[in-house]
Amino acid sequence: MNLLVGEHQLWTLIIGALVPLVTYVLNYVGPWADEKIKAFVLVLASAAAGGLYTALESPNFGWNTQTRELVLSAVVAALAAHQWLWKPSTVSTALGGGRNANANASDGAQTKGMKWG
Numbered sequence: 001m002n003l004l005v006g007e008h009q010l011w012t013l014i015i016g017a018l019v020p021l022v023t024y025v026l027n028y029v030g031p032w033a034d035e036k037i038k039a040f041v042l043v044l045a046s047a048a049a050g051g052l053y054t055a056l057e058s059p060n061f062g063w064n065t066q067t068r069e070l071v072l073s074a075v076v077a078a079l080a081a082h083q084w085l086w087k088p089s090t091v092s093t094a095l096g097g098g099r100n101a102n103a104n105a106s107d108g109a110q111t112k113g114m115k116w117g
Contacts, residue, residue, distance in 0.1 A: 008053075008054070008057060008058055008066075008070060009069075009070065009073060011053060011057070012050050012053055012054070012070045012073045012074050012077070013073055013074070013077040014077075015049050015050065015053050015074060015077075016046050016049065016050055016073060016074030016075065016076070016077030016078045016081070017077045017078065017080070017081035017085065018081075019042070019045050019046040019049050019074070019078045020042060020046075020078050020081055020082040020086050020092070020097075021086065021091070021095060022045065023038070023041055023042045023045050023097075024086070024091075024092050024095035024096050024097035025095055025096055026041065026045075027096050027097045028095070028096025028097075029096075042078055042079070042082065043075055043078070043079070045078075046074045046075045046077070046078030046079075047071050047074060047075050049074055050070050050071040050072075050073065050074025050075065051067065051070075051071050051074075053070070053074075054066070054067050054070045054071065058070070
């Protein structure tokens with residue numbers, strides 16, 4: 001059976017799409033973190049997962065074209081899955097993602113006016 005992508009690429013896309021589920025739980029543990037930091041953690045975790053899979057399964061491991069391609073695929077899959085799969089289905093909020101979005105907005109509004117006491 002011919003696939004549009006190779007076997008390693010397919011598994012990397014699947015792993016990358018599942019990584020956001022883990023980072024939502026991390027968001028629950030660290031709710032004080034800014035949304036930009038959480039996005040960076042999502043990218044970092046998906047890149048690490050793609051790199052780990054590449055190291056375990058690819059016969060060609062090293063910082064080469066194949067490794068870069070698989071790591072980038074995992075990052076793109078994670079961001080796409082977050083935006084178009086997990087976020088609309090509210091799985092992200094069920095696992096703890098986005099819990100502090102309103103709290104951060106209200107904290108920012110309070111600190112901008114510098115009202116102390």
